[in-house]
Amino acid sequence: MEAKYIFKRAMHGRAVEDISLQIEAAIMNKDFLPGEKLPSERELQLQFGTGRGVVREALKVLKQKDLIETKKGARGGAFVKEAEVGKISESLSLFLKQKQIDPEKLIEFRESIDQTITVLAISKGSLNEKQELYEKAVELSTIILNENIDMNLIGEADRNLNILLAKMTKNPLFVWIMEAVQFGFSSYDYALYEKENFRRLTADNWKNTAFEILNGEPMKALSYIGYHYCLLRECINEKKYK
């Protein structure tokens, strides 16, 4: 294992920022590839010419940015991480929580995303994916008919349908935004499955949507998407006035 000496001594006064930026740049520059280990904290301390505390704070920043993960023990250390959407979704969720955004705005946003994704999924998705989507929608219908309602199971199924649809676009950005939106949005989705009548209608509607996607009928699919959000709005209104 040969060490890499690529870091410069840190500026005094804002050493933490300096260090984290230098390491971030090195990662972006592929000096350290995903899975690779950064030098140990004590080694970095020497290279940057600082105390270990600031090195640790800098690494915390990178960890929060989801660029590295740390392992304890011998042969442990900070390892460069493959980029994932997790942290972005989390920060979006934080934002939504703190801002307490009007539910109608969330619905509006999500409906528009859903429409776009649906159209793309029809044109870019493979036949296999479309069939799988339809099967999963049928599966949701049967889950719903079950005696013991398991909300976690239902939520999981609904979530999978959405993610699968997003993946059919072959565009990772839509997958990302769908995951992010699911993350900060699940409470409203659950509402639809809480009451028997809505639950039934929603599941049927998913089946119809998937069917039209499978048949390559974008306008009809969009109609069902529209109906889904009609139901959601109705359902939330009902809850509000009770």
Place this chain on the structure above:
Amino acid sequence: MEAKYIFKRAMHGRAVEDISLQIEAAIMNKDFLPGEKLPSERELQLQFGTGRGVVREALKVLKQKDLIETKKGARGGAFVKEAEVGKISESLSLFLKQKQIDPEKLIEFRESIDQTITVLAISKGSLNEKQELYEKAVELSTIILNENIDMNLIGEADRNLNILLAKMTKNPLFVWIMEAVQFGFSSYDYALYEKENFRRLTADNWKNTAFEILNGEPMKALSYIGYHYCLLRECINEKKYK
């Protein structure tokens, strides 16, 4: 100023995580309102029963999450911040950089977002906003005609047009996604303004788009949006084969 004693001693072994979560929960719980000051590091150290180092690392995490900001000196400290979209945009940008996503996917994503936003902006934007948009588009045209091309100025103008358009939807989520996309996307936008012919066409097209938005003609506006992305694709292709 009365102190708040709401924190419990931190778990040993993962004190940093524990502390940051406790403080985050307190902020979400409105124990500390935006603008309010958290206890000083030395005070937190006492309340959590830990060393100052872990308190600092925990605060770094919260700073990275954009929940607090710090000021030095007397009457300084960690202050709860109003939630902003900045950090989310930044993390998306990081994600895009690290993943090196196909430019075509970025364009596809952005074009779909632009279409949605445009339609909403026409129906929700005020007359004043629409006029301002048009004026800003005209302004961009005149900037372009200038002898000394200032790419920073042009980029800023283009960015402002996009953000203004997003704000016209009255939906903070669209503003957020537009900022995020701008953040991780600017390099491609610049391409359009680098060469004289594209620069001219793009600015004219912005003017036309804004005009149709002002006139309340969604289909025509969408046509111009489409043309914008035709130009962008052409421009990037030209660059690739040179």
Place this chain on the structure above:
DNA sequence: GGAAAAAGTTTGGTAATACCATTAAGCTAT
């Protein structure tokens, strides 16, 4: 000889302390 146990080593995590730099408030002399 081989497996189990013990010791050693590396590395992140925490603690305690001291000192520096910055900032605001209060005080003092003019």
Place this chain on the structure above:
DNA sequence: ATAGCTTAATGGTATTACCAAACTTTTTCC
């Protein structure tokens, strides 16, 4: 009154020491 000085509070950094986890090496014992 105001310019300048002093003081205190607070974040930022450095140093040192020790703990805890996880891997490696050595020793022990059957």
